Amino acid sequence: MILLGDIGNTDIKISLYSNYKKLILKKRINPLLLNFNKLNFHFSFLKKYLKSIDKILFCSVVPNKFIKIKKYFEQISNKKCYELKKIKIEKLIKIKVKKNQVGSDRLANAISVLETDKNFIIIDFGTATTFDIVINKNYIGGVIAPGVKLSLDNLTNKASLIPKINLKKIKNVIGKNTSSAIYSGFYLGYNGLIDNIIKLIIKQTRKKFIIVLTGGLSHLFKNSINGKVKLDKDLTINGLLKASDLIK
Template sequence: MLLAIDVGNTNIMFALVEGEAIRWRWRIATDSKRTADEYAVWLNQSMQMEGVERSAIRDVVIASVVPQTLFNLRGLSRRFANVEPLVVGAPGVDYGMPVNLPNPAEVGADRIVNAVAAHLQWPGDLIIIDFGTATTFDVVSAAGGYEGGVIAPGINLSMDALYQAAAKLPRIAVEPPPEGRGVIGKGTVHAMQSGVFWGYVGLIEGLVKRMQAEIGRPTTVIATGGLATLFSRHSDAIQHVDPDLTVKGLVRIHARNRKD
């Protein structure tokens, strides 16, 4: 099986993939100081809980937006699975997708991985929204080129900033106001829920509308990430949700670069 590792700013996803089927998923908080041994102990325990032997891992692919994690994740791959991992973004990795930007190296590995997976699943021009620590909007042309995108603060980041900077405002969950309450807040929590949630819906819809106007052709909008389902229920701007988009992209890129 393939161990696909997706390192985000907040969490790391470890997924065991057989063929193209994702069999198991585990998450751990991102910590650039975590050693290869610590990863190995945690991953071994997680696999044992599912009855999976470490010998089942035949290869490893990694995408990381936190470069400091790569040294120890490479160490994990070598010591735990006895393989040299494929690292997205490393020299020589073939995405099968041109990055049509002045400096392609600036694009985060996760964004390219998402773009590859989305282009293989949906035809035409695409906008991919990834709800993570940052919320990213990426454009893929119908011809299969990565054309650029937008980076906005993630909603949890925005909420934390509001809570920390305003002494009297409480910490709230990411959710719309209770049904029937409307947008205009009748109390502090209600007002914050409206501002944070509906304000973010406005950000999504406004950016998608402007991007579509700039593209000038019909586009399909796909969302991924932890809050994708929640926002898709409250906005017509999103047509599809795929929580496994990044892992699927890692599988595809690994298959393209595999040395049999």
Template sequence: MIVVFDVGNTNIVLGVYRGKELIDYWRIATDKEKTSDEYSMVIHQFFQYNGLDINDVEDIIISSVVPNIMYSLEHASRKLFNKEPLIVGPGIKTGMNIKYDNPKQVGADRIVNAIAAYEKYGGPLIIVDFGTATTFCAISETGEYLGGTISPGIKISSDALFEKAAKLPRVELVKPGKVICKNTVNSMQAGIIYGYVGLVEYIVNKMKKEIRCSSCRVIATGGLSTLIASETESIDIVDKFLSLEGLNIIYERNKEDRIALNNKSRV
């Protein structure tokens, strides 16, 4: 079994693969204050509850956009699985040509999503990830990472509205069904959700023009992808496990090097 960690600013999504099959996954809050022992205990409980054996874990791969949590996660991996985790970053084999001014600046999460999406759906394509930030990534027909756009996430925008406007309440992110609303809560919900639908449609259409592909597929992922996708025809596919699949693909592309390194360290 291979354990994959997708570490975001809000949540850590943890998956367990046997070959290409995702056999289980869990979502936990990203907590920079948690120690390696606390993470070890939580992960161990997941394994026990789902009847999985820690000793069956062959390797670990981690993608993270939260640098100051990595010390705890890496130590938790060593302590729990007795393995040195593979970290997605410079020097790792991805099989993707990154056409960024500085490829090191591209978030690991965006690369992981791009690799999985191109492997599954081909190119050209656009990936929209509804996470703490909402990211848009463009992939060429030949699998090049062309670049993209980053905007504040839906929840960030909602929280900012509550925190900065004294009389506005915190609202649940659900569709009110209309934009001419009769109360403050529905009015806020309409502005946040339908406003994001408009943002997605505009950026997707502009990206399609820039890559000169009016028919390229648009893949959505992330926690709120279903909510937004249900309101727009700009999104073709919702794929909730894109990041986990991307991590598993990257691991397979680095597997031989990992085995060789482990064998060398035992000599």
């Protein structure tokens, strides 16, 4: 079996696959503490599979969390736990920037979309809104903008008269009350940001792209972005699954 994990700033996504790459289970957890007992509790659902796990691969943008999780899994499974950037992913994708300057979740996303002679812009709606550009199996760089939810939470936490809301689609740009004005500013504002960054990427590269969306609020923007758009909420894990073939 293949155990895969995506360690983010807010939560950890875990997936378990058979060696034939059939999904067995997936789970999202949000551990506040990462001592052994807490990890044992949060990952108790994996215990019955431990003897069957052959490979363990994570991507992580929180190094201190990965160190604790790596130690935990190596202790309970007696298997080596790898981080994506520590294996030879250059066998799958050519990285045209310094590897240590790119989050491993973004590299996992790039690996996930690899197809010969096709170009991709991957937009990940996470803690940050990231844009990653893949041209003919080459990762050439990206763009990082503030995350939608992070920006919204920051606004409502700092402004006492602005209510907490869950972002949704909106058509009317002029809000009739505070909530509708926020919906307009964030939904249409981010939609404009996304379209403009895509436009500038196309202008700079002179290429055509398939746009792939992933991450928390990606579904809200699928039908409002210019161009051919795909939605894949499991993009990062799928990239890890491809990369797991490199572990022997």
